[in-house]
Structures are given as C-alpha cells and as structure tokens.
Amino acid sequence: MSILVTGGAGFIGSNFVLDWLAQSDETVVNLDKLTYAGNPENLASLQADARHVFVHGDIGDYDLVLGLLNQHQVRAVVNFAAESHVDRSIHGPEDFIQTNIVGSFRLLEAVREYWNNLQSAEQQAFRFLHVSTDEVYGSLEKADPPFAETNQYQPNSPYSASKAASDHLVRAYHHTYGLPVLTTNCSNNYGPYHFPEKLIPLCIQNALSGKPLPIYGDGQQIRDWLFVKDHCSAIRRVLAAGKLGEVYNVGGWNEKANLDVVHTLCAILDELQPRADGKSYAEQITYVKDRPGHDRRYAIDATKLERELGWKPAETFETGIRKTVQWYLDNQSWVNNVLSGDYQAWLDKNYAGRAV
Template sequence: MQQLRFLVTGGAGFIGSALVRFLINRTNSVVLNIDKLTYAASLSSLESVSASSRYSFVHADICDHQKMVELFNDFRPDKIIHLAAESHVDRSIGGPGAFIQTNVVGTFTLLEAARQYFCSLSQTQQAGFRFHHVSTDEVYGDLSEADLPFTETHRYEPSSPYSASKAASDHLVHAWSRTYKLPCSISHCSNNYGPFHFPEKLIPLTIISALQNKSIPVFGDGLQIRDWLFVEDHVEAIYDIVIQGKVGETYNIGGNCERTNLAVVTSICEILDRLQPSKTVVSYKELIQFVTDRAGHDRRYAIDVSKLTNELNWYSSVTFEEGLERTVSWFIDNKNWWQNISATERLGVVRN
C-alpha cells in the first residue's frame, strides 16, 4: 500500500485530533499536524499517537504565508486536510474579527501556499494531490421542521459571523479549484460529538456541569433541532472523500440523527443517573436551567448524506444512543483531561 503524506491543519482540535488518531492508527500514512494551539486545542488529545515515527507536530499559524510555504516544501504532502478554524458561534458574535482572520484569511493563505507547492509538482504528483476543506452545515442557514434536509446544492444562507466566515472560506476553495485548477474538495458536516470534545460545546458542557453539580444551561426553549454525528464516523468519511471522492465536489456528512437540544441534554442526564448517580439531586435533570436564547439562533439543521452513501458507500456506523453513552463514559473516566483545560473556568455558553 502506498504510504501517503497528510498535512492536517488544526490537528490538535476536537475533530482534527480524531482525524490524526485515525490516520496513525488505521492507515500507514505519515502525518504532519499544524496547529496554532489556541484555547480550544489540546496536544493531550494526541498523546496516544505522539510517539509514532509517522507523526510530527509544528506549532504555527496558517495565516503565516512564509511558514506555510516552508512547511509544504519541507514535508512534501500528498493530501491537505484543512480543519483549522474558529468554530464557536457565541464567540463569533462577541468577537467576529478572529473568525474573519482565521477562517477567511487563513484559508486564503493556505490555498496560496498549496497552489505554489502544487505548481512545483510533476504531473504524476499533481494527479494524486488533494486539498480538502472541512466546512459546516451552518453555511446553509436553518430549516423549518417541514423542510427537507440540506443537500450539497442548497443555497448558502449563513446566520452568524462564524457561519458567514466558513461560507466565505468555502467560496475561496471553489474559486481556487476553478480558476487555478487546484484539486480541491469540500465537506459539510453536522454537529459532531465524542471523546475529547472541548467543554464549551453543548454535550461536554452538559456532562461536566452535571458532574460538578452546576446548572445545565439550555438556550431558549431547547427545541432547536440538530443532526448529531459521532466524530469517529466523521473522520472516516473525510478520509473516504480524500481518497475516493471526486475533485471539485462537495459532500455532506451527517449522522441521520435529528434531536432537539433539550432531548440531548435529557438523555445525558439519564445516562449519568445510571452510570454515576448524583449525591445531591434525585436526577441530574433538576439542574437544567433555561437561559436567554442566542441572537439569530438557527432553529433546525438536517443533512442529506445520500450523495456520500451512493458514491462512496459511506454511512454512519455509530448510533446516537451508543455514541452518547461512549461519550458520557469517557468524560466520567477522563476527568483529568477536562479539568486541566484552563478555559473550562470561563465556560457557561453552549454552541448549538
């Protein structure tokens, strides 16, 4: 089997670290992880693979053009998987500038470095090259309960500074693919969850708040609907797209699992009641507290994955019930991981 060289940006983040672990543990690939190590990144998520001779890490900012050019030329990647991004909606509302810088300027800088590198390759090397951009279903806006799920041809209607910055980066990737013939692909994923999830997001925040006997915040009426995707299913889909997917195409990745935020929180409380009963409340559900809704909060996301299934034979293999139980158990068993994240003390907002 050919040993491919993957350059992964944002590989110390939640999805990025899962991808790096997948590449090292499930393939014979060589992986270079580039990460700026902002608040949501954690190298401790990569301890299980950090000693591998096929893995290396560079602390760098994707907005640094000279450094990106240097790393491309030194590492000589076959595949680029671009995950580095600011991704927290509430933070984007309070401080949109960082999202424009990382998600838009950073993607532009990386595309230019990739284009310069691509032009230096032989025709054979160019034929095997791929730049894959990992995006979000939030670029499509939201749906009513009666609407069909998002397809790859759905109109872009971003609602937040975060989703607008991701939509802009998508358009840059499309433009570089069409104008410069850079071999690119894009994927839009639904809401991810699983082990190593940064504690400001809905599922880990709910688990951690309950374990600490703190109130569990739920935006508005809690009836916002999201499609949930186990992170290990997601990274396997990304790999399939990079290896087998068509250049210039966009693929939606979802879990075929729509749940309201309140239903998700309630399910977590029920799992915790069973696995680690509280000593202070009869049920962790007593800790649920409804808080003022987010400005411009999207009501529903849903993903149609039929293109990915039909073309690449991919489907999510982990049910929501199984994935949520595994996630809750992991957070119970790995308290040191989330207790050591300094940003945990500043939490109190949820993404979804």
C-alpha cells in the same frame, strides 16, 4: 510522502489524526496554532510516534506552510483549522474573519504554489480537502427537507458567514486555478476530546459538578448529531475517492432537539454515575435567554456520500452518546486540565446576564 493536517490538535482534527495513524503508517504533519481549543494533550499517545510531526504554527503563515509542504513531500492537505464556536463569534467576530477567511486564503495560496511545482503525476494525485459545516446553509423550518449539497448558502452568524467565505474560496481555487479540491460539510459533531464549551461536553461536566445545565430558549433547536469517529471515516473516504471539485454533506441521520439531547445525557449519567442524593441530573436543567440569531434547525441529507462513495455512519445517536459519556467519565483528568481560568472567564462572559 505524507499528509498535512491543519488544526490537528482540536476536537475533530485530533480524532482524525489518532484514527489515521491507527490505520495507516503514512506520516501526519500536524499544524496547529494552539488557540484555547487546540490541546496537545489530545495527542499525548503519539508523543513517541515518529509518524506524527507536530508543528506549532498558523495556517496564515504562508512561508511556514509552503516550507512544510516541500520538506515533507505532502500529497494531501486536510484543513480542519478554524474558529468554530457560534457564541464566541457573536462576542468577537474578528478572530473568525482572520482565521477562517484570511487564514484559509493564505493556506490556499501556499498550497497552490506547492502544487504548481509538482511533477504531472504528483499534481494529479494531490488533494486539498476542506472541512466545513452545515451552518453555511442557514436554518430550516420543521417541515423542510434536510440540506443537500445544492442548497443555497444563507449563513446567519459571523462564524457560519466566515466558513461560507472559506468554502467559496476553495471552490474558486478549483475553478480558477485547477487546484484539486474536495469539500465536506458536516453536521454537529460529538465525542471524545470535545472542548467543554459546546452543549454535550458542557452539560456532562456541569452535571457532574452540580451546576446548572443551561438550555437556550425553549430547547427545541434541532441538530443532526454525528459521532466524531464517523465523521473521520467519511473524510478518509472522500479523500480517497471523492470527485474533484465536489461537495459532500456528512451527517449522522440523527435529528434531535437540544432539550432531548440533554435529557438523554442525564438519563445515562443517572445510570452510570448517580447523584449522591439519588435524584436525577435532569433537575439541574435551567432555561436561559436564547443567543442572538439562533438557527432553529439543521439537518443533513448525506445520501450523495452513501450513493457515490458507499459511506454511512456506523453509530446511532444512542450508541455514540453512551460512548461519549463513558469517555468523559473515564477521562476527568483531561477535562480538569482544560478548565482553565480563561475558560471560566469565557463561561462567565457568555452566560452572565442571561435571565433564567
């Protein structure tokens, strides 16, 4: 038996694969399309590991997915595969529709066909775990309670709308066909192997490179920050013991404004790798024009996951962010290898014309 992980060369997916194989001898079949954010180098330590089977392919390829499920006698699917960057969804929403909606549909169809042909005991043991985001719930005001699993969906970007659609498809396949599904909705992840288009890795790298640290608007957008390895442990727990058809919110209990996050990064860098001129990296902070429709606040109420399955994060923001900064300092070769011409072109496209 084995598990199929989709999107397992991306940020969260690769961390999940590495953590899984550090704790289990069960084979991981890793299906990834290797778009710009999928990086085989994340998995370099597994090159000689027979427990890791990497397949370059698309979740939208029905025949490929069904063949992998049958060939490897898959007992569970963990679906990370998604286009996930809000800014990219604003500039080019079609990729998000194709991967997050159409791709999820075709993946579900292949899984349904496979599951229908399993023996009864194997059908009962099978799981499809869909990894989603808190952004499907929309935006919170400062005094609002955090998102619970019962919150109404109110997505505000092409990215979050496409993820909301995939969530609804997963729910529908459970209620219509009986497919044994689980869904997790997580808050903002951070940690090792994070592609440097997102706030934390972008600011770490820009700081070290002497470049501006771009802060959208007034920098007071609030997010709940979740260390990626805590997220991976939550997914393992839900996969093992979650109630079929249920949704579990995964959060870090760490609400921070973006500006505060960047100041924390600067303070840690000032300590671990000071600027040559002795000044603080905070002097590189630059305010730029906000992105369209920028949600003001996300916050996750992860009480259900703790109450029903006994999970809570092991890291505080302070411990997790220090580990993250240290990882980037120790792995500059990894960072330099992903800073391709395509990535630089993206940065120019996204930040060009934003008034300081």
